[in-house]
Amino acid sequence: MTIRVLLADDQELVRSGFSLILSMEDDMEVVGQAGNGQEAIALTEQTQPDVILMDVQMPVMDGIEATARIRQEYPETSVLILTTFDREDYLFAALEAGASGFLLKTSDADDLVDAIRKVASGLALLSPEMTLPLIARFVQSTSRGKENKQGSGPELSPEDAFALSSLTPREKETLELLAGGMTNAEIASTLFLGAATVKTHVSNILAKTHSRDRVGAVIFAHRVGLVS
Structure with a gap:
């Protein structure tokens, strides 16, 4: 193509x-x-x-x-x-x-x-080495003032709360590793999964979190507190 x-x-x-x-x-x-x-x-x-x-x-x-x-x-x-x-x-x-x-x-x-x-x-x-720290800072800057009164973590919107709850435990693990900068191959090796399975997990994550691409998924992971 x-x-x-x-x-x-x-x-x-x-x-x-x-x-x-x-x-x-x-x-x-x-x-x-x-x-x-x-x-x-x-x-x-x-x-x-x-x-x-x-x-x-x-x-x-x-x-x-x-x-x-x-x-x-x-x-x-x-x-x-x-x-x-x-x-x-x-x-x-x-x-x-x-x-x-x-x-x-x-x-x-x-x-x-x-x-x-x-x-x-x-x-x-965006390469993980250059941009993941910046993405974390970006999410933190846009989330200021949204901490709940107890200070136990970010206050989630209904949409984010629903999206987070819809992820399976394995999809959450995959998202955490993805947000840490791992490629699909590295995620597959870490979780002892096949490449096709990881690809399916990533596709499900993008759909469930309404993320356009992996950058959007990383931002979501920081926003909901899966990674800091």
Whole structure:
């Protein structure tokens, strides 16, 4: 299957460089180039890309706002945020907007191509080493003031409480390991399960917690107190 990619960056030289890199991949096709967020939204409607490489700082409309609108209007399109700046506020805003990944423009070409494939397949790009501590901090910052009066843990919304109760003990174990940064193969080895079984558990977790991808599941795990 060919992955349809839309490039959104206000620097033409950057777009040209990305386009050249992706043109060398047999399974990728650049279907459009946008110079700002507003153009990215219009081109998303026209070209129906699988993945958008989205810059953050752009004129007219920035990449964060464009990501939020695209994810709302075109939920089948995944967004991979690309930025020059390694800033936590950008990462947090990107996650809130619905981005599936966050990558620095200084990354290697192979990392970029691998990230696009992961995002296109429904996985999250964010590496555990770089982002899990940030995700934990993100959840903590959005959960301040929600501790119950006894201070025994986060006060769950009815939706989160129902989702948590719907998970089987094995699915909770799987989610805890997933939130700890393990791959499916590592989870399978730790729990002495087959790869297909772990894949089923992860799919069930995403469905039951209403998580779009693994990043969403990690955020859920922190929010409900499965991991700290």
